[in-house]
Amino acid sequence: DAKTTQPNSMESNEEEPVHLPCNHSTISGTDYIHWYRQLPSQGPEYVIHGLTSNVNNRMASLAIAEDRKSSTLILHRATLRDAAVYYCILRDYGGSQGNLIFGKGTKLSVKP
Amino acid sequence: DGGITQSPKYLFRKEGQNVTLSCEQNLNHDAMYWYRQDPGQGLRLIYYSQIVNDFQKGDIAEGYSVSREKKESFPLTVTSAQKNPTAFYLCASMRWALRLAGGLNTGELFFGEGSRLTVL
Numbered sequence: 001d002a003k004t005t006q007p008n009s010m011e012s013n014e015e016e017p018v019h020l021p022c023n024h025s026t027i028s029g030t031d032y033i034h035w036y037r038q039l040p041s042q043g044p045e046y047v048i049h050g051l052t053s054n055v056n057n058r059m060a061s062l063a064i065a066e067d068r069k070s071s072t073l074i075l076h077r078a079t080l081r082d083a084a085v086y087y088c089i090l091r092d093y094g095g096s097q098g099n100l101i102f103g104k105g106t107k108l109s110v111k112p
Numbered sequence: 113d114g115g116i117t118q119s120p121k122y123l124f125r126k127e128g129q130n131v132t133l134s135c136e137q138n139l140n141h142d143a144m145y146w147y148r149q150d151p152g153q154g155l156r157l158i159y160y161s162q163i164v165n166d167f168q169k170g171d172i173a174e175g176y177s178v179s180r181e182k183k184e185s186f187p188l189t190v191t192s193a194q195k196n197p198t199a200f201y202l203c204a205s206m207r208w209a210l211r212l213a214g215g216l217n218t219g220e221l222f223f224g225e226g227s228r229l230t231v232l
Contacts, residue, residue, distance in 0.1 A: 036221070043202050043223030044155070087154065100145065100221070102155035 004088045009107040012078045014032040020106050022088030027068050031090040035062065035073045038085045038105070047073065049091070083110045116141045118203050120226035125190075125197070125231050133188045135203035142223045143206040144186035145221070148172060148199045155202060161186055190229060201227045 003088040005023040012018040024033065032051050036044040048055055048062045050071070055062040075082055087105040116137045125131045135144065140149025142163045147155040157170030161180040180186055190197045193213075203224045 034220075040227070041200075043204070043226050044221070045223065046220045049220070100157065100160075102147070104152075104154040 003101060004090060004103055006086070006088055006103060006106045008104065010111065011109045011111065012075075012082075013076050014080060014110055014112050018075040018078045018082070018108065018110075020075075020086050020088075020108065021070065022072070023070045024088070024090055025069045027090060027093065031092050033062065033068075033071050034089050034091050035060070036087045036089070036102075037082075037108060038087070040084075042063060044102075047086070078110045079110075080110050080112060083108055116205055116222055116224035118201075118227050121225065121227060123227060123229045125229065127231055128192045130189055130191050131197075131229065133201055133203075133229070134188070135186045135188065135224060137184055137186075137205045137222070139205055139207070139222060140183070141182070141205035141207050144180070145204040145206075146170075146176075146178065146186070146188045147202040147204065149202060149226075150199050158188065179229060187212070197229055198231045199229060201229060203227075208225075 032049050034049040035047040037047050038044040048057055048060050050062045050064055052064060054064060063072045063074060073086060085105040085107050087102050089100060089102055119134045123131060136137055145160045146158040148158055149155050156172050158176050159167055159170055159178040161167035164183050165182055167178050167180050174212045175191055177189045177191060206221050
């Protein structure tokens, strides 16, 4: 499965937008881009996913580069509850769905 | 409410003992997964199962065993062969398994709250 690269950590101020980048230069045509986040001592929760077009939901927006080799998770107004580790992973819908690779993710800190 | 339940939340074990972590889901999901997480690290896949009575090894299966006798249950046994078992264990499930003949896969993983195992 294709791997992703994310910065280890990022900081944001409360009420400001946050852009979390993810590089996936070896992405294949059947890979969807998924984002999860993990609060301390909890299991990860789904945030958003997309294939080619930008996506919006109640939690965040996902901007996907035209060549699909990178994407950005956008939190429009960061809150203290958004402080978490954010994981970007690729899901292959065209072949085996087995091995879902989570990297170390990006630890987001939000300052009041 | 539907969801995934892991138990116990905290578990202590003596060296040389096997221990089984429970994972139950009532979401009617086909696929289930076990991950291990060490402090400050990401998730590493131990085992996964796409359908009942079938499972595959992940990246770090050595020292672990699983079974999938029922759709809703996917217990993980940490055996004495696992040299460094102290970790946070996470179970997850997914709505649809990709079937050989094709199928819809929403791809959203639902995670349990985790089980923290400490070896004394």
